[in-house]
Amino acid sequence: MAFSSLPNGVGLMNLNHLHKELNECFNVKYLRFGTSKRRLTWNRGSSSVVVRAVAPNSDIDFSDQDWKQHYQEEFEKRFSLPHLRDVFDLTPIPTTFFLKNRGSEAVEDASRTDEKKYGYVNDDDRALLRVIKFSSPTSAGAECIDPNCSWVEQWVHRAGPRQQIYFEPGKVKAGILTCGGLCPGLNDVIRQIVLTLEIYGVKNIVGIPYGYRGFFDKSLHEVPLSRQVVQNINLSGGSLLGVSRGNGEVSDIVDSIQARRIDMLFILGGNGTHAGANAIHEECCKRKLKICVVGVPKTIDNDILLMDKTFGFDTAVEEAQRAINSAYIEAHSAYHGIGLVKLMGRNSGFISMHASLSSGQIDVCLIPEVPFKLDGPYGVLKHLEHLIKNKGSAVVCVAEGAGQDLLEKSNARDLSGNVVFGDIGVHIQQKIKKHFKEIDVHADVKYIDPTYMIRAVRANASDAILCTVLGQNAVHGAFAGFSGITVGICNTHYVYLPIPEVISSARCVDPNSRMWHRCLTSTGQPDFL
Numbered sequence: 001m002a003f004s005s006l007p008n009g010v011g012l013m014n015l016n017h018l019h020k021e022l023n024e025c026f027n028v029k030y031l032r033f034g035t036s037k038r039r040l041t042w043n044r045g046s047s048s049v050v051v052r053a054v055a056p057n058s059d060i061d062f063s064d065q066d067w068k069q070h071y072q073e074e075f076e077k078r079f080s081l082p083h084l085r086d087v088f089d090l091t092p093i094p095t096t097f098f099l100k101n102r103g104s105e106a107v108e109d110a111s112r113t114d115e116k117k118y119g120y121v122n123d124d125d126r127a128l129l130r131v132i133k134f135s136s137p138t139s140a141g142a143e144c145i146d147p148n149c150s151w152v153e154q155w156v157h158r159a160g161p162r163q164q165i166y167f168e169p170g171k172v173k174a175g176i177l178t179c180g181g182l183c184p185g186l187n188d189v190i191r192q193i194v195l196t197l198e199i200y201g202v203k204n205i206v207g208i209p210y211g212y213r214g215f216f217d218k219s220l221h222e223v224p225l226s227r228q229v230v231q232n233i234n235l236s237g238g239s240l241l242g243v244s245r246g247n248g249e250v251s252d253i254v255d256s257i258q259a260r261r262i263d264m265l266f267i268l269g270g271n272g273t274h275a276g277a278n279a280i281h282e283e284c285c286k287r288k289l290k291i292c293v294v295g296v297p298k299t300i301d302n303d304i305l306l307m308d309k310t311f312g313f314d315t316a317v318e319e320a321q322r323a324i325n326s327a328y329i330e331a332h333s334a335y336h337g338i339g340l341v342k343l344m345g346r347n348s349g350f351i352s353m354h355a356s357l358s359s360g361q362i363d364v365c366l367i368p369e370v371p372f373k374l375d376g377p378y379g380v381l382k383h384l385e386h387l388i389k390n391k392g393s394a395v396v397c398v399a400e401g402a403g404q405d406l407l408e409k410s411n412a413r414d415l416s417g418n419v420v421f422g423d424i425g426v427h428i429q430q431k432i433k434k435h436f437k438e439i440d441v442h443a444d445v446k447y448i449d450p451t452y453m454i455r456a457v458r459a460n461a462s463d464a465i466l467c468t469v470l471g472q473n474a475v476h477g478a479f480a481g482f483s484g485i486t487v488g489i490c491n492t493h494y495v496y497l498p499i500p501e502v503i504s505s506a507r508c509v510d511p512n513s514r515m516w517h518r519c520l521t522s523t524g525q526p527d528f529l
């Protein structure tokens, strides 16, 4: 990815590259200033997703004393939530979701409660997206709009139940699907969506098997869902509904949604799945279908923009830590032991960084966002030599997407079109063995690849709570009439965001952030360049 580097280390992205490398991480240090002129269409098969490109700051005239106001107006537009009212002339009805006194009699007599006034979220409620005021672009992790790094408030929509809804629950058919790779917590989210839908009064709830495939593979059938069916599913990992990768035509998928008479579709998945969800939403708008499409971001990689974290990430880190601990014990117990752990993280090193930090046992953490050399006087191998001599053992953690420039390029793609990476773990293992043989120093290398063990487990307590809130908010969002949105947590508050805003690029570890610097402090590793 080519950046034109500025003297202060700030990178400006070339728009042409965005189209080509949309799935990769950008360390763009200026915040986005989206303009409708700068919309970029991401074509894939028959589907198209509109994402707003990162505009160079030259688009903003900072000499205009009202530039902040213009920026905020533009921001407000970008983050406004698509609503059924944009397409239909609709009159809302009072909600059937009561916050208190949920006994059957109380529901009959809702007038007894004061909840009409309190406890609902107003459409005008907002949460702050950015909470740090950076004084300079050189401050750790600074994301600046203008060269002075001025403070500009950026508000996003608060999630939660509304007092007015746009569907009669008794007439609603709701569908749920899970797509992409597995992730701890999928069952928790499915469960919460079903429970919440039932509380609104929805009776017709179905699961679509194996992600989008369930819409176009005629041999697959809908799974009826109810409180009874989902009661205990959170006790195991995986997805009750199954997952898949692979392309379907968006028009076929919408044909199928239409034929099934689905009114609300809840889509749990990563960036690819969300791109599909947005394409489905746009196609529904085009066909004037009163269907709400609501996403719930799922990725252990934590690579979705703007969110504190995605569900499954905490659990993945906890599991990864166990693998690191085993590698440490092995390395520490062997004469000149070197433990090597490869963790998931296609474009983003969050799992590796956090597992390294939480374990406290890692000497070298390698992530996709930070280039490194294995050979040479400043390379990883030389450092391992030093560690073996001085400490007697070493433990290395490497993310799957790290150091891809050191491997032979392959053009292989998975069924969804994602690049299949070379195995950096095996490569490093071989290089370490070869290096120590060459210098005639004994080294006992133990390689652990816990990849699928990490994401097949059930959610831990903190993820289970996150899943609960996100699942419930997804249902509230659909009843509130929003479509083409996703749910998330920003600065500990729960919000709705337009899908294109969270998938316009992968969220990455910022090598200038405090967290990466903390990781370096903890490992004590040098720059490997």
Ligand SMILES: Nc1ncnc2c1ncn2[C@@H]1O[C@H](COP(=O)(O)OP(=O)(O)OP(=O)(O)O)[C@@H](O)[C@H]1O
Pocket: 042, 043, 044, 047, 048, 049, 179, 180, 181, 182, 211, 212, 213, 244, 245, 246, 247, 248, 250, 269, 270, 271, 272, 273, 274, 275, 276, 277, 279, 298, 299, 300, 416, 418
């Ligand atoms: N641009 C797109 N338009 C329509 N559908 C898409 C698009 N990109 C991906 N998809 C579909 O989304 C589904 C999931 O995509 P993908 O395999 O990339 O997983 P993901 O959702 O990104 O999850 P993970 O984080 O596990 O990679 C696939 O069925 C794929 O066909």
Ligand SMILES: O=P(O)(O)OC[C@H]1O[C@](O)(CO)[C@@H](O)[C@@H]1O
Pocket: 180, 181, 182, 270, 299, 300, 301, 344, 345, 346, 347, 400, 414
């Ligand atoms: O082997 P699969 O199922 O394609 O999934 C692997 C991918 O899943 C991810 O964890 C994303 O969910 C990536 O880090 C990894 O490349």
Ligand SMILES: [Mg+2]
Pocket: 180, 270, 271, 272
């Ligand atoms: Mg993906």
